[in-house]
Amino acid sequence: MHELQQMIAAHPDVKSSTNDALITCIEECFACAPVCISCADACLREEMVANLRQCIRLNLDCADLCLAAGKLATRRTGTDEALIILALQACAQACMLCADECERHAEEHEHCRICAEHCRRCEQACLEAERSIRVH
Numbered sequence: 001m002h003e004l005q006q007m008i009a010a011h012p013d014v015k016s017s018t019n020d021a022l023i024t025c026i027e028e029c030f031a032c033a034p035v036c037i038s039c040a041d042a043c044l045r046e047e048m049v050a051n052l053r054q055c056i057r058l059n060l061d062c063a064d065l066c067l068a069a070g071k072l073a074t075r076r077t078g079t080d081e082a083l084i085i086l087a088l089q090a091c092a093q094a095c096m097l098c099a100d101e102c103e104r105h106a107e108e109h110e111h112c113r114i115c116a117e118h119c120r121r122c123e124q125a126c127l128e129a130e131r132s133i134r135v136h
Contacts, residue, residue: 004023004074005023011077021131021132022129024128025122025125025129028126029070030067030070032118033064034063035118036059036062036066036098036118036119038111039102039112039114043109051105052105055104058101058102059115061098068091069087069088069091072087073087073129085133088126088127088129091122091126092122095119095122099116099123
């Protein structure tokens with residue numbers, strides 16, 4: 001059992017019954033955010049930075065939404081599943097847009113290729129977590 005899963009399982013409101021898809025999503029959100037921040041920073045260092053403005057913007061927006069979704073999904077006391085679903089949807093959308101933009105630059109910039117891969121994984125994890133919440 002991963003540390004996050006152990007921690008959430010220990011929560012009095014969870015009582016050892018964890019949602020594995022949601023835990024994977026939280027982990028992906030917290031992994032994706034620093035990758036997006038790093039990609040934005042790397043874009044700023046590129047010579048043709050003006051061509052990367054939208055990429056930088058989407059990197060930063062995606063990072064913020066990943067962190068917000070991860071935080072909301074981690075909190076179990078008084079859980080508002082509707083709000084978590086909205087956060088996951090927003091994160092998935094941001095990841096999709098960021099990945100689309102990074103893929104446009106991936107052949108030229110390795111950091112964009114890496115970022116797009118992380119964003120696609122996070123997007124899928126958010127969508128799977130949303131489905132798993134709706135099922136419960």
